[in-house]
Each structure stands twice: as structure tokens, then as C-alpha cells.
């Protein structure tokens with residue numbers, strides 16, 4: 001009796017991982033991680049101490065470019081967006097490259113005291129794990145392959161990309177996959193983000209972000225009383241939008257995260273602004289809720305005259321997109337998924353599929369195979385000044401990355 005294709009694919013992936021892990025050079029590469037942990041820690045402390053706010057990653061990019069060059073990668077360069085790239089050539093120059101990526105930006109502004117330090121076995125400070133751990137994962141992989149002289153069929157494209165966090169809006173990955181000369185040369189993509197190895201991100205959580213600005217004539221709270229008040233208009237729009245029905249499945253969330261406007265208690269404000277975030281793995285639901293937001297603002301604004309009685313301007317509004325991350329889902333029969341599951345089975349690692357917004361959103365939304373995983377160790381307090389990373393057991397996470405990448409690239 002013929003087995004279903006997915007079972008065949010899974011068995012084939014498991015056989016391949018067992019064979020790979022038994023190769024002497026691959027074994028040596030896996031041993032490299034544990035014996036070189038002190039160097040990995042030094043790199044992590046060094047890179048995390050270089051500020052890399054959104055749109056200000058260049059110092060960190062130059063640091064990473066120097067490491068890529070030292071590790072013998074080829075064609076090492078910083079592209080026009082600020083992404084750092086380097087290639088480890090494979091035996092077959094025509095094969096699609098396996099991309100291994102880690103974002104180099106942080107959520108912290110240039111002025112934030114990052115306070116990167118060691119505390120006992122832990123590494124501490126803002127950005128130490130997200131994404132100090134991922135960046136070190138790239139360097140560890142390139143180092144171990146070099147030290148053990150492991151050859152592979154497809155080349156590996158190492159990428160330290162900009163613009164993952166917040167208003168970076170995945171601009172680094174968007175450029176690589178939509179515009180750069182590499183866009184058609186990349187096959188599967190493994191994104192390294194943070195530390196934890198108990199999840200595999202296979203569903204790309206999408207988001208759309210808007211800035212809504214309402215403007216009016218403004219005036220004195222007593223003598224101009226009666227002219228429309230943008231804060232009131234905006235508040236009415238928030239109230240209406242917040243009554244939008246949201247299904248439990250597919251899950252969708254909305255958030256009014258920032259609201260501002262006005263100058264003093266006795267002035268009718270000239271403008272009011274809010275920032276809205278909509279998230280879901282379903283593009284259709286996001287379309288519907290985006291429409292609800294636009295209708296709420298338009299409906300409320302239509303209650304006010306465009307011109308005031310004295311000829312002064314009335315209420316106007318503007319809705320600006322300030323972020324758009326595409327939603328998508330990895331095919332359940334994708335080879336990359338069979339590979340990571342086989343690697344986890346081989347290493348005795350339990351990992352569950354996860355939905356999140358990561359750099360993998362871009363390749364996934366283009367129908368490419370991609371996953372986002374952690375680079376080993378453990379961490380916490382991401383996006384806070386209390387962030388920490390514990391390298392205990394990091395080598396397990398790095399072995400996982402190594403085996404998955406080699407299985408995707410092919411080793412004879």
C-alpha cells in the first residue's frame with residue numbers, strides 16, 4: 001500500500017538528518033558550538049553594546065560586515081538599505097541559495113542606555129537576546145562550518161537585516177526579497193530571532209497600522225465655542241470603531257495605541273491624532289476591519305460641516321498607513337517543515353508551531369518556504385531594559401540550526 005506523500009516526505013527527512021548527523025565533519029561542527037561558547041558570549045556582548053535603533057543600524061552593520069569577512073564569507077557587503085550579506089559558496093553554483101537571516105535592529109532609541117553586561121552566567125541588557133542571540137547564531141554557524149570544513153551543495157546566504165522591529169516594517173527583508181539582485185536566487189529561508197527553541201514560527205501574523213489625524217479650525221474655548229472639536233470627533237470615531245465585531249476565529253486584534261492632540265485646557269484643538277494597530281493571520285479579516293476603521297472615521301466626520309458658518313474651515317481628516325506586514329501561512333507539506341520536525345525528533349527537542357510577526361512574513365507572503373526559530377539558550381524581558389540571555393544549552397539550538405540548514409542545502 002502506498003503511503004501518503006507527507007509521510008514519505010517526513011520519513012525521507014528523518015533518514016536524511018540521521019545520515020547528516022553521522023558524518024564526521026558535521027559531527028565536528030556540532031561539537032564546535034560547545035567548546036567555543038566563551039567566544040560566542042564575547043561576540044554577543046560586543047554586538048549588543050552597539051546601538052541599533054530602527055533606521056540607525058549602520059554601526060552594527062559595519063561590525064557584522066567585519067565579522068563576516070573574518071569568517072571567510074564571500075561577496076561580503078552592506079546593501080543600499082543597510083542589510084549585511086555574505087555567501088558561503090556551495091558545490092553547485094546553479095542551486096538556489098539557503099538564506100539564514102537575523103535582524104540587527106532593536107526597538108531601543110539611540111539614546112537608550114543599553115547597559116550590556118555579564119551577571120554570573122547571564123548576559124544582560126537591552127537587545128541582548130532579541131536579537132543578539134540571532135546575530136551570534138549566524139556567526140556561530142559560519143564559524144563551525146569553516147572550522148570543520150563542511151561542504152554543502154547549495155550555497156548559504158548569510159544576512160543580517162535591518163528594519164524588523166516596529167516602524168522598520170520589515171523593510172530590510174522586503175528589499176532583499178522584492179528588489180535586490182538576490183531575490184530570485186534564494187530558495188528556503190531560516191530566520192533566527194531570539195533564543196527559545198520550543199517554537200517554530202510557520203504562520204506569519206500580519207499587521208496594518210494607521211495614523212488618523214482629524215483637523216479643525218481650533219479656537220478659544222469660550223469665545224469660539226461651537227466650532228467642531230477634533231478631539232471629540234476622534235473620540236467618537238474610536239467609540240464607533242471599537243464596536244466593530246471581531247470573530248474568535250480567525251483571530252484578529254485591534255488596538256488604539258497612541259492618542260494625542262490639543263495644546264491647553266481652554267483651547268479648542270486644531271488637530272487630534274491616533275495610531276491604530278490591526279493584527280491577524282487572515283488578510284481577509286484585516287481587509288474587513290481596515291474598512292470598518294475607515295468607515296468609522298468617515299461617518300463621524302460626515303456629521304460635521306466641511307466649512308464652518310463664518311467661512312472658516314470645518315472638520316477634515318487624513319488616514320495614513322504607517323505599517324503593513326503581510327499575513328501568510330507555510331504549506332503544511334513544505335519541505336522546510338519536514339526538515340525542522342525531523343531535526344527536532346533527532347535532537348529530542350519539543351517544539352510547537354507558532355504564529356508571529358517576524359522577518360519570515362516577507363518570504364512566506366511571496367509563497368516561499370521560510371521558518372523563524374530561536375538560536376538557542378534562553379532569554380526574557382524582550383523589548384525592555386531588563387532583557388537577559390542565559391547561554392546554558394545554547395549548543396542544542398545551534399545544532400538544530402546547523403542540521404536544518406545543511407539538510408536544506410544538501411551535503412554529499
Ligand SMILES: [Zn+2]
Pocket residue numbers: 103130131164193194
Ligand atoms: Zn526579534
